[in-house]
Structure formats: structure tokens, C-alpha cells
Amino acid sequence: MNIRNLVITAFRSLAKNKMRSALTSLGVIIGVASVIMMVGIGSSARIAVRDKVFTYGANAMSVTYRIKPFYEKDIEYLRRNVLQIKNITPVAARETVVVKYKNRMMRSRASGVNNEFFTIKEWPLQYGRYFTFLEIASYQKVVILGNTTRLELFGNTDPIGKIVLINNNPFMVIGSLSELGQALSGRDQDNVIILPYTTAAVKISGTRSFEEIIVATYSEKMINDTVTEIKEYFRREHAVPRNQPDDVKVSTSKEKLEMAEFISKTMSLLLAGIASISLIVGGIGIMNIMLVSVSERTREIGIRMAIGAKKNDILTQFLIEATTLSAGGGVVGILIGLLIYFAITAAVGWPFVFSFFSVFVSFLFSCAVGIFFGYYPAKKASSLKPIEALRYE
Amino acid sequence: MSNRVIDISNLVKTYQISEEVSVQALKGISLKVKHSEFVAIMGASGSGKSTFMNVLGLLDSPTSGRYVLDSIDVSGLNDNQKAEIRNYKIGFVFQGFNLLSRTTALENIELPMMYRGGVNAGEMRDKARGLLSLVGLAGREGHTPNRLSGGEQQRIAIARALINDPAIILADEPTGNLDTKNTIEVMNIFTRLNRELGITIILVTHEPDVADFTHRKVVFRDGEIIQDTPVRRGKTAGRKK
Structure with missing residues (x-):
């Protein structure tokens, strides 16, 4: 049987049990929706944090001391001699x-x-x-x-x-x-x-x-050189011995930004991780229903085999059914997730970030869930003996 | 090409119940069926006729023996090849109709052709419609089995059996679930298919009335053929138009 006919057959089977199909997909729908939502909120939070950090000025850095304080002459020296300083x-x-x-x-x-x-x-x-x-x-x-x-x-x-x-x-x-x-x-x-x-x-x-x-430099590229020059100046000026650490500490906006990025990235990974657990639970739901469906449809499988369905035809049909449920759930979940995410950003006033990557990955992942969790029931269906399946009441 | 659709020799089927106990359901059956024959297989339950039908239909494998179906030796085929032969060469009609529930008459008839593949949807639909009117159910295309009577369901099943132009039709107690009126209707369809289209039909029944529609009676008892006789023309003559 060609794949087109198998797809038609699988779709007809799903259409026969619309309610069950919808409920089976629900697990994946919720899973994918929460992944999309969490990833979206994560990236929105990242941008919100980034904006905050940049209010310190993108090219700015702060110099603080450990032992010896700063004086007017330090300012004058740095202003005259460190050319990157704006x-x-x-x-x-x-x-x-x-x-x-x-x-x-x-x-x-x-x-x-x-x-x-x-x-x-x-x-x-x-x-x-x-x-x-x-x-x-x-x-x-x-x-x-x-x-x-x-x-x-x-x-x-x-x-x-x-x-x-x-x-x-x-x-x-x-x-x-x-x-x-x-x-x-x-x-x-x-x-x-x-x-x-x-x-x-x-x-x-x-x-x-x-x-x-x-201090602010003219551009972000000058930050590292400026930090070095400032540190060197204060080592001389504060007469720090060679084996001692610097007397001054220079922290840049960039460092703060990287720190903030790291924290929010970790947070959104964590959120997405928790959300994907629900996606796996959805997959188990699909396996569960498919297993029930196989035993309920034993006679149908027997009929199909008697009139010429090969093992592979049955296997493929059940796999298509499972994958359709999960991929369909994935698409619906993506839409619902984006919608809720949009509503949340609109309410909180965060930016809405559409990530094609996360949509694409969620879709692929939901397909994979269907294939993975659909394989065992499909294998079970295809290994039935036609004569026994036909006699099954 | 040989004139024989079925050529079986020394077919044995043994069921291993436990390590010591085994039951021989078929004890060396030999049977030849010619093209366009209409054969009734009879016998009490436990006589081995159902086992024989399952072997004939490639749903079950014999323990030993040779089985040539439409010039193809099917004794040593694997599961996929058997599925293909069932699809191309054999049309099944079951006692319990075995239609797919919640599936329209037309889709049920098309089913074997779906598995055959390589036929476009339009051709398939046309052929299914043709067969539906051949069994006298034109206009019921969209009906699902639960909206059809037993007789009508069995006629749909016959149409389904015919869609791939099989070499034989195997009917396992096709009238077992039907009342007299529907029995006669279904048997008239078989008779017509055999007489007008030359289709080979093998039919299992334990009702002598049903067997009287056929041309040849093969009787099983205890896994052996004890009688193989032509049906007397006189009896069926009365039903001819």
C-alpha cells in the first residue's frame, strides 16, 4: 500500500473518534503551549533585564578602590592620558x-x-x-x-x-x-x-x-584597553608591589549584562525544561490511548490483514495516527502558547519576542514524541496474527 | 496456465497443544478445484473444514503438504508475500460480515484496493460503485454498516471481495447469520457471479439447502474428505429463472 493511501486510512480512523483524538492530543497541546510560553517569557525577561542594565550606559565602567582613595589629580591624569575615555x-x-x-x-x-x-x-x-x-x-x-x-x-x-x-x-x-x-x-x-x-x-x-x-569610552571595543590602562595607572600611582593584587576594581556594564544574561538564560532553560516534562507526559498519554485503541481495534486489524494489509501497512498506519495526534497537538499547542504569551507580555508591558527556532523545535519535538510513543503500540498492532485477530471478540 | 485454480496435495495441519499432546486437524487432504467451479465444503463442527478454509485463505499455515493457488506455489511464502496473495488472489466473505464499523459502504468496498495501491482514487471509486450496483445496493454508497441489514452488509462484503478481481472467493458460512430470505438473496448473488462472470467460489456451510446452490459438495469428517460429489442438477434447476 502506498503512503498516500495509508495516510488517508489513518486520517479516516482518527476522524471516526474525533472526541478521543482531541482528548489524546490535549496532553501534547498543553505541553507544547507551556514550552512556547515559557521560552517566550524567558526571552522577554531577558530583553527587559538588558534594557535595565543598559541604563548604566553601554560603554560605562565603574572604578572602586581597596586601600587608597581617588583624588582630583587621578581624574585629571586619566582624562588627559587615556585617549579612549569620552x-x-x-x-x-x-x-x-x-x-x-x-x-x-x-x-x-x-x-x-x-x-x-x-x-x-x-x-x-x-x-x-x-x-x-x-x-x-x-x-x-x-x-x-x-x-x-x-x-x-x-x-x-x-x-x-x-x-x-x-x-x-x-x-x-x-x-x-x-x-x-x-x-x-x-x-x-x-x-x-x-x-x-x-x-x-x-x-x-x-x-x-x-x-x-x-568612566565611559567612545565605543564598546575600547572597554578592555581602557580597563588595562586604568589598572596600570593605579598600580603605579598607588605604588602596588609586583606580587600584590590591584588596588582598584573595575566593573563594566558588559560584565553586569553578561551576568544578567546568564541568570535569565538559566532561568528560561529551567522553565523550558519543566515545560518539556509535561510534553513527555503528553506523549505517554498518546501511548496509553494508542495501546487501548490497538486492543479495541484488534478485529479491525484482523480484517485489514485478511484482505491484504502487510505488517508494515498496519505499523505505518498506527504510527501515522500517533504522529498526527502529537504533531496536530503540537501545532495547536504552538498557537495557544503564542496567544497566551502575547496576552502576558501585553499585560506586563514586556516585549513580545517571536522565536521561529522555538516554534520549529517544539513542532519537531512533538512529532518525535508521537513517533517514539506511538511505535510500541504500532508494533504491537502489526505483530498480531490475522487469524487470531479475526476471531477476537 | 493450468486450468486448476487450486491444487492441494497431502495437506496436514497439526496443532501442538502441549509437548506430548497434539491434534491432527487435517490428515493429508488433497483437493483440486477447476476454474469457474462452485464448491461447497460441508461437515460438522470439528471436522476440520474451518481449518481447511483458513489454510486455503492463507490465514493459517499448514504443517506440511503442497498448495498451489492459481499456478503459484504458496506453501513456502513469508507473511508479506501471503498478504499480497490474499490481496490479489483471494476474496473473503465471512460469517460475521467483518465490515469496518463507522466506515461507509463505498470505503469498505474500496479497502482491498487501498492496500493494493497504484490505483487512482477516481478509478477506485468507479469500480466500487459498479460493484455496489452489481450486488443490488446502488444508492447506499454513504451508508455505514450499522444502518444496513445483515443481508445488505453481506452483499457489501461480497462487493469488497470482488474489487481486486480475485482468482477465488472464499466464503466461510456466509449465510450463517442470515434469515432465509436474505440467505436466498446472498446465494443468488453467488450463483450469478459464478454463472455470469465465471468466478470460482468455495463456500463453507453446514446447511444442505445452501450447499444445494453449488455444483460440488466436499464433505469433511475428522480431518479427512469423506465425500466429494457433484450436486444433482435437478435440485438447483427449480431455482433457475
Whole structure:
């Protein structure tokens, strides 16, 4: 019998038991739908995380020290001598401070920086202005508020020109930043106050040193060279002996991104793994029903054999039936999975990522499930003896 | 080509029940059936006639002996070759009709041709329709077996047996489940097929009335043929038109 006729025969058999066929496929439908959903949500989460990481600036890196702090001369040296550096800012007084305005008081995280900080962080102002050269040079007590700080202290009133107390020192508000949202760690990035680094060092920390330097290069390719040059400079400058480790630690956005990618990739693999278990359970469901079907249809198999069906014809027919159930379930599952995934991304506001690869693999996998779990029942059907099958009641 | 459709010599079938006990169901049967013959095989139950039919239909293998069907020695064929011979050379009609349930009359008739392959759907459909009207059931194409009477189901089964132009039709108690009226109807179809189309028919029955439709009576007892005689013309003459 040619394959076309076998396909027709198998389809007719399935059509005779529409309800049973649909229920048998249900396991695979649920399995494939959950795989598609989980993989999709995984990649959406990855993109959402990636966007968050990139708010630090794609080419940015942060330099922190172990023993000896940073000074103005370090900034000047790096700016002049490391040609890959596009922007550089010190970060002084990186600590929690008490901010008061009239009867309102809150804790906020201070950072003393220069104007390049806003460029590196890609963090625009919402109201007011940046620091002037004079304000930085003459230790002026001015402050730019983060969005949360502004809302807490001023509500919807205009903060510009008002005086707030920071650790009991009066500072004038000159600007306020746009909303940045939560960091990956869940910390509110908008609960901050930004000061000139000069003022912050002297008035808040009481030193002339800085705790961190943030650097941005012109392009991502320059990151590695820049890291090397910065490390070499500080080894010399901090006089680190040859057998000692670096005194500074440089962490790049790229590293954070890779870390975040790794975590979310592992998560989505895990989710897909759990989902594929349900796909295998679906396959076992198919085997179960096919086995029942073989014993129920023993007489039919006997009739087919008596009128000339070969063992292989019976085997192929049952395999086609099982594979049709699983592949059909796969297609329906893919559609349902995509639909639910789309609904979820629409609800949460994540990007919808259509992965042809995962659709293709799910489809292939569901076909494979049918062939794998359909083979044993099909083999059982084809090894019946025609005379015994015909007598079967 | 030989004139003989079936040439069987010394056919033995032994069932091994346990290591010591074996039952000889067929004890060296020899039988020759010529082209266009209409043969009734008779005998009480346990006489070996059903075993003989199963061997004739290549559903069961003999323990020893030679079986030539339509000039082909089928004694030593493997399962696939036997399936092919059953498909091409033999048309089966069973006591219990053995139609596929929830399958239309036309699809049931086409079934052997589906397994033959190499026939296009249109040709197959035309031939099945032709056979349906040959057995007097034109217009019932789309009916499933549960909507047909026993007699009608058996006529569908006969049409199915004919679709691959077999060398012989083997009918195992084809009227066993039918009332008298339907028995006569079915036997008239067999008679017509034999007389008008020259189809060789071998029919197992234990009803003498049914055997009277045939031309030759072979009687089995205890695994042996005890009688092989032509049916007297006079008896069937009355039923001729």
C-alpha cells in the first residue's frame, strides 16, 4: 500500500473518534503551549533585564578602590592620558544622608559628581539645570534631586530655588531628574540627591578624596584597553608591589549584562525544561490511548490483514495516527502558547519576542514524541496474527 | 496456465497443544478445484473444514503438504508475500460480515484496493460503485454498516471481495447469520457471479439447502474428505429463472 493511501486510512480512523483524538492530543497541546510560553517569557525577561542594565550606559565602567582613595589629580591624569575615555566623573560622598524640607524629612543616597555623570548614565533632567563650572569650582551648596526625593519633599510644587537641609547643611535645589525606575537589585534609583563632587567631598564626607570613578569610552571595543590602562595607572600611582593584587576594581556594564544574561538564560532553560516534562507526559498519554485503541481495534486489524494489509501497512498506519495526534497537538499547542504569551507580555508591558527556532523545535519535538510513543503500540498492532485477530471478540 | 485454480496435495495441519499432546486437524487432504467451479465444503463442527478454509485463505499455515493457488506455489511464502496473495488472489466473505464499523459502504468496498495501491482514487471509486450496483445496493454508497441489514452488509462484503478481481472467493458460512430470505438473496448473488462472470467460489456451510446452490459438495469428517460429489442438477434447476 502506498503512503498516500495509508495516510488517508489513518486520517479516516482518527476522524471516526474525533472526541478521543482531541482528548489524546490535549496532553501534547498543553505541553507544547507551556514550552512556547515559557521560552517566550524567558526571552522577554531577558530583553527587559538588558534594557535595565543598559541604563548604566553601554560603554560605562565603574572604578572602586581597596586601600587608597581617588583624588582630583587621578581624574585629571586619566582624562588627559587615556585617549579612549569620552566622559569621566568622580563620585564623592556615596552615602546615605538625611534630607529635610520644612517639616518633611527623608533618607536619600548622595552622590557628588560632575556634569559628565548625567551623560554617562544617560540620565536627563526633568526640571532646572545642571551644575555650572563656577558652582563646582567654588564648592557651592547646590543640589539636583532624584524623582522620588523631589516627590517626597515637594509633592507637585516647584522645587527649583528652594532650600533643603542635607545633614543639616542648607543646599539650594537647582534641578530635578527624570524617572529611572528600579535597579536590578530592586533599589529605587530615583531616591537620590546629586551634588557637585567638590561640595560633596568637603561638606558631606569631610575629605578631598572620592570613592568611585565612573568612566565611559567612545565605543564598546575600547572597554578592555581602557580597563588595562586604568589598572596600570593605579598600580603605579598607588605604588602596588609586583606580587600584590590591584588596588582598584573595575566593573563594566558588559560584565553586569553578561551576568544578567546568564541568570535569565538559566532561568528560561529551567522553565523550558519543566515545560518539556509535561510534553513527555503528553506523549505517554498518546501511548496509553494508542495501546487501548490497538486492543479495541484488534478485529479491525484482523480484517485489514485478511484482505491484504502487510505488517508494515498496519505499523505505518498506527504510527501515522500517533504522529498526527502529537504533531496536530503540537501545532495547536504552538498557537495557544503564542496567544497566551502575547496576552502576558501585553499585560506586563514586556516585549513580545517571536522565536521561529522555538516554534520549529517544539513542532519537531512533538512529532518525535508521537513517533517514539506511538511505535510500541504500532508494533504491537502489526505483530498480531490475522487469524487470531479475526476471531477476537 | 493450468486450468486448476487450486491444487492441494497431502495437506496436514497439526496443532501442538502441549509437548506430548497434539491434534491432527487435517490428515493429508488433497483437493483440486477447476476454474469457474462452485464448491461447497460441508461437515460438522470439528471436522476440520474451518481449518481447511483458513489454510486455503492463507490465514493459517499448514504443517506440511503442497498448495498451489492459481499456478503459484504458496506453501513456502513469508507473511508479506501471503498478504499480497490474499490481496490479489483471494476474496473473503465471512460469517460475521467483518465490515469496518463507522466506515461507509463505498470505503469498505474500496479497502482491498487501498492496500493494493497504484490505483487512482477516481478509478477506485468507479469500480466500487459498479460493484455496489452489481450486488443490488446502488444508492447506499454513504451508508455505514450499522444502518444496513445483515443481508445488505453481506452483499457489501461480497462487493469488497470482488474489487481486486480475485482468482477465488472464499466464503466461510456466509449465510450463517442470515434469515432465509436474505440467505436466498446472498446465494443468488453467488450463483450469478459464478454463472455470469465465471468466478470460482468455495463456500463453507453446514446447511444442505445452501450447499444445494453449488455444483460440488466436499464433505469433511475428522480431518479427512469423506465425500466429494457433484450436486444433482435437478435440485438447483427449480431455482433457475
